[in-house]
Amino acid sequence: MTKSQEIIGELRNVSQTFSQPGGRELKVLENISLEVRSHDITALLGPSGCGKSTLLRIFTGLIAPTSGAVVVHGQPLHGLNPAVSMVFQSFALYPWLTVAENVAMGLNGRTTDAEKRQELVVRAVDRVGLEGFEEAYPKELSGGMKQRVGIARALVAQPELLCMDEPFSGLDVLTAENLRVEVVELWRDATTDPNSVLLVTHNIQEAVFMATRIVVLGANPGQIRMVLDNPLPYPRDYHDPQFIAVADRIHDILTNALIPDEPVVVPATAAPRAGPRYEPLPNVHLGEMTGLLERVEQAGGTADIFDLAVEVGKEFGRVLSLVKMAELLDFVDSPKHTVVLTAPGRQFLDAKVNERKRVLNRQLRTLHLFQQLIELLQAQETGALDEDVVLEELAVWLPGLRPQSLFKTIVRWGRYAELLGYNADQRQVYLDRESTSTTTP
C-alpha cells in the first residue's frame, strides 16, 4: 500500500452459507478478510463456483454475510454500500427505458435538480462514447454498447468505487478487449471518479492486464489463496515477459489449488475419515475431455494448461476440470501447470470407440465413488436403485457438492463406459448388463 492510498472498505472474517432445497447447507465462502483501497484496480480472480460474485455482492451490501462484517470507511455497513455502484455481467439494463433514462437511473436519490441531472447524464454518456444513442432502447444496441450503457449508469453518480461483476464475459473477444482498455483509461484519469475499481473475473489475462492487485480465490468453499500486487506500468502488453511472469505465477497458484501435485488434501468441510476418499467428479463430458487429450497428444504428449485454455477458447476453470477428470482416470499427470499424457491415456486415445469404452469402464472401476455405488447396486435384488436413494448417499459421501449435479455426472460417465444405466421415466439407476456378472476389483 502506497502512502496516498486509503482503505475504502474491508471484509472481516466473512463467511456465507446458502441453504439448499432439502434443508442442506452449502458453504460458498469461508472466512474471507480483504481490504479494498483507493487508487487500485482490485481483481477477484477464481474459477466459476468460487463465490467471487457473492463476495462482490456482500461488499456492495446486496447480500448480508452469514457471519463476519463489512466495514466501509471505518463504519460497519448496514444496507447498501454508499460508496459504490455496480456493473453487471448481463448488463441489467431496463429494456423499456432509453439509454439516457437507464443512465439517469444511476442518479436516483442523488439529485433532484433536472438541469443538473441532464448535465451529468450527458457527461456520462459522453465518457463512454455513446453520444447520439441517448434515445435508443437497449435492444437496438450490440452487447458492447449495452455494457457501455451499464458503465455510464454506474459512473454517472461519480462513485468512489466501481464494482464490476464479470463485465466483459458476455461480450465477444474483440469488444471485450476494447472495453478493458477503456475502463483502465477511465480509472487512470485522476480528475474524475471512480478512483478505485473492484473487478470480478475468471480470466487470468484480464486480471493481469487491468488490475493493480489480484486476489486469487479457491473453490469449495471459496477462500483466498493469495493476494499479489501487480505493479506493471500501463499500458500493459500481453507479450511483455514481465506480464507473462505474473500470469505464470497465478497459473501456479491456481493449479496447485485445483489439481494439487500431492495427494488430495481433505478440505476443511469434510470430516476427516479413515479409508479411501470419494472423488469429487468434475461436471464434464467425455467428448470434451477426449478432445483435450487429443490436443495434448498433438502437442507431443505434454502441454501447458493455460496455453491449452487460450488455444481452445475455454475458461481456464473449465480446462482445469477437464484435466482433473483425466487425472482421476489416470489418463494424464499434471506436474505444476503442465499436462502429461500417461500410458493408459495413450492407450485410450489409440483405441477404437468400443475399446475406448472398455478402457473407460476399467478406469472408472478404480474410483472409490464408483466402487461404492456398484457395491450398493449389487446389494439390491433388482440391481437397481431409486435416484432419490442415491442422492441421499451422495450428499453424505461428498457433502461439499450439489448431489443432483454430481448424480448427473455419474450417470453420464457410467453410461459412456456401459457401467451404469439410468431410466429417466422410473428415475432409477441400474447396473449395465455386463457389469452385473463381474465383481469390482
Add this chain to the structure above:
Amino acid sequence: MSLWRPHIKLVRLFSAVDLLILAGVAAVLFALIDVGEEWTGVLRPVAEIDLRPAALPRYVMLTLARGFAAYGLSLIFTLLYGYIAAYNRRAEKVMVPLLDILQSIPVLGFLPGLVLALVAIFPQSNIGLELACVLMIFTGQVWNMTFSFYHSLRAIPPELRDAARVYRLTWWQRFTQLELPYATGGLVWNSMMSMAGGWFFLTVCEAFVLGDKDFRLPGIGSYMSVAIHDGNVPAMAAGVAAMVVMIAAVDQLVWRPIVAWSQKFKIEETEAAEQPSSWLLKLLQKSRVLRWVDTKVWTPMMGWGAPPPVAVRLPPARSGVALPVVGWAVAGLCVAGVAWGAVQLIALLLTVPGESWWRVGGLTGLTFLRVLAAVVLATLWTVPVGVAIGLNPRLSRVLQPVIQIMASFPAPMVYPLVLFALHAAGIGLNFGSVALLMLGTQWYILFNVIAGAMAIPQDLHEAAAMYRLSRWERWRRLILPGIFPHVVTGWVTATGGAWNASIVAEYVHYGKEALTATGLGATISLATDRGDYPMLAASVLAMCVAVVGINRLVWRRLYRLAEDNFALTT
C-alpha cells in the same frame, strides 16, 4: 404580431388527432353520466327492453360499462393480491393455493347469494343489481390475471432486481419502473382472455330468474334473452350483429393499441422482425396533447422526475410488504369473513338429506361425461384444423383475428340457433348440451393448437422431409408430440370453462319453454330458479370438488408429463 401568438400556440397544441381525442373523451364522459344515472336510478328489477334496433347502441354501451367496471376491479385486485402473494412468504403459502381453488369455482353458482345480498344492501337503487352483475363478471375474469401477475413478479431476473437496489429505487419507482413493466406482457394477454370470458358471464347475468323474482338489467344480454323469449328473429340477428361489432370495436380501439404499445416492455435481446401494430396507436402517438400529458404528468408520476434527495432504506428483496398493521388487519378481516362464510355454508349443507348427496354425486358424474365428451369432440376437430392453420403463416395471419372474435363471442347468445338445429335433428338436450358446451370451449383448444403448431421449429419439419417420414409418421413423431404441451394447456382452460358453461347449457330457455338435461349444471340452475339454497350449495360444492380434483389428479400430471417429455427445448 401580438395577435398571432395565441393562434400559433393553439395550432401547436392541437392537431386533428387531438380533436378526435377530445371528441372521444367527451363521448366517454357522456356515456359515464348516462351509466351513472342508470345505476343510481330507482330500483327496477325488471327493465323494459326495447327491441327496436335503434335502442341497441345504448344497450351495448351499458353492457360495455359493466364489462369495463368489472375489468377495472379485476386489475386492482390483481395488483394487490399478486403483489402481496409474491412478496410476503407467509401470505404466499395461503394465497397461491387459495387462488387455485377460487379459479375452479363455478361463478354462476354464486349469483343468487350475491344478488340477494346486494339488493338487500341497496333496496332503493339499481346499484345493488348492477354491482352484483359486475362482481359476477369480476369473479369470472380475475384469477388468471392474478396468476399471471404473480408469476411475472417471481420471474423478474435477479440482476434487474440487484440494479434496482444498487441504484436505490424507491418502492414506487421499483413498482412502476421494474415490476409493472416486467409484468405487462403477461397481464395484457390475460386481460384480453379475461375480457373475452367476461362477455360470456355478462350476457348470462344481465337476465336471470331467482325463485319467484325476475331480474333484468338493460343491456345487450337481456335484449337477446327477450328477443329469444319473443321469438323475434330480426331482433336476434340485430343482437348478434351488435355483439360482434362491440367485440371487434373493443379489439381495435382498446386491445390492439395496448398490445402494440406493450411491445416495448418485452424482454428480448434483439428486435423481433414482425411487430404487432395498431393504426389507433400510431394516430394517438401524433397527438400533441397526449405528448404533453406524457412528459408533464405521466413521467413525473411514474417516479423519475423528483426522487427523494436522500438514499432511502429499501426492504430486502423478498420480505414482508411494508404496512404490517394494515396488512394484518386486512388478513384478519379476510380470515374472519371466510370463517363466518364457512360456518354459514356448513349449516346450510347440514340441511341437505343423505340421499340428495348421492343424487348430486351421480349428476356430477353425468356432467363430467358431458364435459369430457365436449373436450374430446373439440380436440378431434381443432387438432387437424389448428395444425393446418398454424403451419400456414398466411392462413394464420388471416384467420387469427376471426377466431379471436369467435372465441370472444358469448356462446349463450347463439344457443337458440343450435337448439333449433338439434330440435330439427331430433336430438334432446341430454346429448345436445354437449354441443352447447363445445360452442364456448373449443376455441381455447384451437388457439393453443395453432400456437403449438407455429412453435415447432422449421428444422424438425425439414428433418422429417429428409428422412421421408410418411404423413402418419410425421404426425406421430413430430406434430402430435410438438403440440402436446399446448394442447394440455388448452384442455385445462376448456374443461374449466365447460364446467361453468354446463350451468347454462343443461338448462336452457328455448322460446317459451325451458329445456332441461339431467346433470349437475341443470341442478344448479333449477335450484337457483326455485330458491332451493341447500341444494344449490351442495351442487356448487360438488362442482368445486370435481374441478379441483380433476385439476390435481389429471391436469397436473399431464402438465408434468408434457414438460418432462415433450418440451421443445433442450
